[in-house]
Amino acid sequence: MKYVIGVDLGTSAVKILLMNQNGEVCQEVSKSYPLIQEKSGYSEQNPEEWVEKTIEGLAELVKNFAGNVEDIEGMSFSGQMHGLVLLDDEHQVLRNAILWNDTRTTKQCRDIEEQVGIDTLLKITKNPALEGFTLPKLLWVKENEPTIYEKATVFLLPKDYLRYRLTGLIHSEYSDAAGTLLLDVGEKKWSKEICELLNIDLDLCPPLIASHEQTGAITNEVAMNTGLNESVKVFAGGADNACGAIGSGILFEGKTLCSIGTSGVVLSYEERSDQDFKGKVHYFNHGEEAGFYTMGVTLSAGYSLSWFKETFAADVDFDSLLKDLNEVPIGANGLLFTPYLAGERSPHADSTIRASFIGMDAAHERKDFVRAVLEGITFSLHESIEIFRDNGKKIETVVSIGGGAKNKHWLQMQADIFNVEIVRLASEQGPGMGAAMLAAYGSGWFTSLQACADTFVQVVETYHPNPDNVATYEKLFPIYQDVYSKTKDLNEQLSEFRR
The missing domain is CATH 3.30.420.40 (ATPase, nucleotide binding domain)
Incomplete structure (x- = not known):
């Protein structure tokens, strides 16, 4: 061997x-x-x-x-x-x-x-x-x-x-x-x-x-x-995101990666070098020689959830925090969250904007806030996916890795908000896997990176969008998008009071 x-x-x-x-x-x-x-x-x-x-x-x-x-x-x-x-x-x-x-x-x-x-x-x-x-x-x-x-x-x-x-x-x-x-x-x-x-x-x-x-x-x-x-x-070798794409099998048109760690990344394979996204999302060369990739970044993705836990639920673990997630209806009973805890990158390159909970009332419980946080993170990533689609990209399958792939209800939420098939991998080693695959391909074990991925990258679970949920999220998403423009000026005024 x-x-x-x-x-x-x-x-x-x-x-x-x-x-x-x-x-x-x-x-x-x-x-x-x-x-x-x-x-x-x-x-x-x-x-x-x-x-x-x-x-x-x-x-x-x-x-x-x-x-x-x-x-x-x-x-x-x-x-x-x-x-x-x-x-x-x-x-x-x-x-x-x-x-x-x-x-x-x-x-x-x-x-x-x-x-x-x-x-x-x-x-x-x-x-x-x-x-x-x-x-x-x-x-x-x-x-x-x-x-x-x-x-x-x-x-x-x-x-x-x-x-x-x-x-x-x-x-x-x-x-x-x-x-x-x-x-x-x-x-x-x-x-x-x-x-x-x-x-x-x-x-x-x-x-x-x-x-x-x-x-x-x-x-x-x-x-x-x-x-x-x-x-x-x-x-x-390659950049961490390029290697993460390789290690997740994002090696041809139609394949997209959703990686939720401290920050969140939506990365989609691109075979053309002449796309113009007007700087709203990143556009880089892929580690696959003939390819490129587009990438949107949410600065506080998983960090939004860990911040909420440490601030309001420090006494419970993440599994307990998320256990009632599916008991809360879409829209978290009228509660929205924008994950701008440290500013934002895509599609708003804005270091001043900050996070918001919108629509709070006395009837809301902790589980409503948890669902709102997860929906807000996913909506933020969806903004990048919509930019991809608006520029003619096809999004057929999204491979979900990181914290967003560790809860079945969050995986289904991604399928419903992105309106696309979500898959989870058997082994999730991310950039390190991609680096090893480049060494395997370079060493002559495989005739292509895709042939390597056929052996190294295995799907174990697939989530399909629920049409009714998709329709509900399509009504909620524009409201989420409106929060940025409505709070931008307020956050600029508040910036002088921040430590």
Whole structure:
């Protein structure tokens, strides 16, 4: 039996999966590392922590592996998007990595819009200038840390830096590069035009390859420190959302992913490079070589439910909190919730908007609020699905993963609100699974990623929309949408009173 390793470099931990040719998870190792938050809005990490914890995790995996280590053939990566790692001419790290959830770059976003132009930016990169992306971070360093910027010879995204440290070779790949605001998404090349408009040296951008392409093998030092064989082939990998799509079988038109974690993502496969969503949803290169994907983000999806539990029901577990969900009718007896606890991303890129309960009265019980929270989260994700549909995309099947796939009533709610078939998977390993699949495909186990998915990704349950429920939600959804416009000005006025 042969094996591959999927390394998922997350924001709080690195998760390492060992998978065999049957698509079975044989081992799972996780190693955490801290965030560095020196000021409000700042979010950084020491890239050396990623390397140390990954080496530790790989060594633990090998130590507990009962087979022949020479049968571990390949390794690939998934990683947190948008982070900035700057290297000097000796490829030494110049400063801590600035992460995706760092919000210090509002000024730089406005500078990009002014100097590049919103229309030009959307035409080339398919995405608006948001604080999370890499380019605003690069401009922030250029403006605020000019000595560091002048020493920089290349920038890397987090998982690309980790891969460099394991192989000694510098590359990036299209799915992660698409989240920088420097990639021409349709042409799959760094944008010379944007670099020139912002006076950025094009040579700062690393060489680009496809997600399944080999980027060398592990170094002798890594082999010695982990116990892996030096022949382990290393493949480029992909952005976390692209790998999550691969690991969920979102590999052809009509397939969509709904992932509800702390934030929520609706991601749909796209075979065209010329769609124009006017920046309302994200549009990135897929880890599947010929594909793209559209993506809407709800910033406080699962977080809305965990916030409600910790604030109003700290003494119960989630199963108990949701046990009466189906006793409450659609619309939660006239109660609506908008999940804007930390602002919103899609379709409202608004850092000031905040959450609302609308329609409360004395007859409402805790179970009504719980249903309203779940409906509000699902409505927010549905806004992105409706944008997809309004632009001609077909949504035939939605694969639901994360917290939203752990309750049968919530799964049925998704089927009814999205008005589409919802499926749940047998094994839900997300981005780590996608990284392992890229290694399996790159190692020649399968002729395509889809052939790999046929073995690795198995559906165990399907939920079909109930026509009566669909009709009721279609009446409720426009009311939900109206809450944003009606509360936007109020929240802007209230912002000065927030701590």
